[in-house]
Amino acid sequence: MKVFLHVCCGPCTIYPLTVLREKGAEVTGHFFNPNIHPFKEFKRRLSTLQDYAKDTRLPLVLDTKYGLTDFIRKVAFHEAERCNICYLVRLEKTVSLAKEEGFDAFSTTLLYSRYQRHSHLISLCEKLSLKYQIPFYYEDFREGWQYGIEASKELEMYRQPYCGCIYSEQERYDKSLRKK
Ligand code: SF4
DSSP: EEEEOOOOOOHHHHHHHHHHHHHHHHHEEEEETTTOOHHHHHHHHHHHHHHHHHHHHHOOEEEOOOOHHHHHHHHHHHHGHHHHHHHHHHHHHHHHHHHHHHEEEEEEEGOOOOOOOOHHHHHHHHOOOHTTTTOOOOGGGGGGGHHHHHHHHHHHEEEEEOSSSSHHHHHHHHHHHHHO
């Protein structure tokens, strides 16, 4: 089975890739993350993923365009819903490409994170699967949360301290927001 895996970053790729390969899947990663800000952070996450992909012989399809402007235009005035918009933007691109390129299924490393809206991701992926007529490979990758953390530390990978967008960066570091 050829799986097109949306990848958000290097550390979150470790466990899903391990599981998929154990199951015999041939995995290609798709990096499309216009939500990652600021620019230096985007570059750092991208290069961390590229190093990991090289070491593990993971083929990658990369979108290296820094997407700040487009992303902000999409979420402006809808900040409370920004995560759902963010998932849709990223995953719809992955699913449409997976279909175009003849993959057997798609999935996402977002299903690995304990901090993402897991059930919303499942229902979005199911909708996209129907829309583009390509199977969604689901697995609760959160089961390997600790495994991924330990492996990424062992590999001395860069581990980002916030989700990705500039809003999440503020939530991480602005003490007044964290108190709320
Ligand atoms: S918090 Fe994370 S999932 Fe939500 S909009 Fe920001 S980058 Fe996207």
